[in-house]
Amino acid sequence: METRRLRLLVELSRLGSMRAVADTVGTTTSTVSQQLAVLAREMGAELIEPEGRRVRLTPAGRRLAEHAAVILAAVETARLDLAPGAEPNGTLRVAGFATAIRVHLLPLVTELAAGHPRLHILVREHEPAEALELLAADETDLALTYDYNLAPADPDPALHTTALWTAPWGLGVPADAEVSDGADTLEVFDGFRAQDWIVNSRGTSDATVIHTLASMAGFTPRVTHQADSLDLVQGMITAGLGVGLLPMDTPTVPGVRLLPLTGPEVVLRAHVVGRHGRLGWPPLALVTDLLAQRTASRATGQ
Template identity: 30%
Template sequence: MIDLRRLHVLRAVAHYGTVTAAANALHFTTSAASQQIRQLARDLDVDLLEPQGRGVRLTPAAESLLAHADAIQARWEQAELDLRSEHAPAGPLRVSGPATAVSVLLAPVAARLQQRYARLSVRIQEVTGTESFDLLFEGETDLSVVEASPHNPPLGDARFDQQPLLDDPFDLVVHEDHALAGRELIGLSDAAHENWIAPIADPCRTHVMSACGEAGFSPGIVHHALDWNVTAHLVANRLGIALIPRLAQLTPHLPITRVRCTGNPHRKLLTCTRRGGRERPAVAAALDELRELVPTAVA
């Protein structure tokens, strides 16, 4: 009989890449996590980890075992769904996403759900980058809005269910007195020689650089910012121009204007759950609310 707790440790090693990182996520010591995997290997009479440089890698036997482990996790999600299928959404629903998704999508969804379902409590967590996948894997969130990125797990990853939510266009944001401010539509090549303000972090930085690259130039980046509103204030002070997603709600009354771009540069937002978790009543209700909000979110 496989000890599912030991199997979960092996899944964590595969997810985080090292025994130490997996141990930290599971609140184990590294030696305790290693012992769990060694015992699982003895139980099954196979090698699960093998040396690779200064670290370790999964053996083919471990990879095969993980495919079954991911299927087991999905069946647990389905079992919970079957037990709750006749009940209205209730209990805690934990959702997460980047700042723009929290502000424009998840906050209003939470308000609507809590008005509609008295026994449902929605908890929101703002996250960055690929952190949502860690929270989903650890069971710390139930539904996340994530930005499509090459750094994400592949869409076919058996642990997660990722589905398209919306395409969020990037607008060129300039000072209201800028020569480009009066345009209804602009090709980015017309801004090739401007001073640019760019995001620091991926994936948004990658989106901006790719959009400019497709327009045939590399932007002359003068300033960097983490927050879209910081970027907007830099633009308002005539320090440069920027590409900002339409979903970002900027500080009102700034002397800036958005100009739509030809070629439709955009980022893709997805909804993500653990495999088998999408049909849970609370998650399904949240997804319905999200889909209802999407048409007006980026109008």
Template identity: 40%
Template sequence: MLDVRRLRLLCDLSRLGTIAAVAQAHTCSASAVSQQMAVLEREAGVPLLERTGRRVAFTAAGRILVRHAETVLAALEQTTAALAAVGTGLAGPLRIGAFPTAVRTLLPAALVALGRRHPGLELMVSELDPVAVPAALRERRLDVGLLHDYDVVPVKPDAALDAAPLLDETVFLAVPATESTTEGADPLRDVRDAAWIMAGPGTLCHTVTLHVCRAAGFTPRARHHADDFATVLALVAAGQGVSLVPQLAAAQPPAGVRLIPLPTRRRTRIAYRRGAATHPAVAAFVSALRLSTSAFLGE
């Protein structure tokens, strides 16, 4: 009989690429992971990995087992959801991961509504960059989390996760109110020589800004780096540069900021492990967050 915990390690190895990375994700030693893989190979009765020095590659049997293991793990999530559905009320922890703007704008009303409707739920929020949410879901540190990407820089779906659409936002060019732009012209062309306020290198927002500006024919000149949109807008209002800001973060801009809509869109989704969509706590959260989002946007 194949051990589910070892199947999780195998899927993590397929995703992360090295035994050392799997060990770090599970806070154990690399030798412990290697031992578990050796036991799994004995359980399977066929070689799953080919070892070359410190590197490993999957055999044909290993690749087949990874595909089936993902299905098995999703089926276990569905089973957990089905058992929870026959319970006598929602109770226990629901661990939620969300990016700062959503925590500030969309989550409070959703948490209040969920708490009133299901007082037995222990709602636990962690503020996370969307890039960190998939790993936290797979490693069971979260039950549900918010992801986003942009139409100009789409993110490849994660095979271990499912997601429901939540929000499709306009992205704005934020400029100081004193900044002049040509009527009817491409607003990006007018700020090609401006100083830019950009997110930190390596973040999705930084990549999107580079993509949008380069598509307009220039590379932005970064003066400041800030990841919090409230900080970004304050710097724009102070005349320190221009920036790209999504609709959710631009709902109440400070005085001194002018927002110019661009064709770029940011897309937010509610993610959870495959098979968990019907879990009553997950379904209740998705419903509450959608209502909160509609209310916030005045829909």
């Protein structure tokens, strides 16, 4: 059912004449008559009947005109809601990794509740691969993801990626481990070649970084443990189960020492990702812009 035909029916109900309808919408009387005939066939009911030299709506026509007025109003409301520059409202689904949600998204949720009360954020915690799968399946609208400079994500032409922030990572080791002062990344890795290694249980990017650097240092790492929680990684290190990558700005627990990786550096790169064709949707555009602004302000210390 085309909304333009419904509009003709509503105008006929209002104006009472096909000629008046034609003049209002800028077409011919013949076209109005033909389109209303098509609408009647689609509905399987007579919508107009002769009344002298004019026409009038049948009871079915009047009822459909009532429905049409509601339908056209809803379509116009949807158009205004989705138009660029419209007041953001509705539900925005966001999937992302824990740090991005906790540090950057949740403060925005609080701000948006006050400034845009008709906008609701639905949050799901997922690692990058999981979040991107949800985005591809249209089960989320926005993905907060990360990769590493030594394990870059493959670009997807269907997706638009906005860079957010970068963060250096180091190697978490037992606090009593002996490490030469000024050791570069490969020397640090070489010093722990006999250790077990801990990697993420829900992603492969940090494992790729570890294997890459270990290969450059001349050995194959023995990856034996997996954990998604950074706190759990530290607990494993304290228990003597191995060593693993950790953000340099993370507070360490007693028993863990965080070694900088100075060359090659290990840098996490955070992104916000959306699908092309949807970037202009006001809720998505607003949250993307606010995340970019927030991370830029934190990077400059403002």
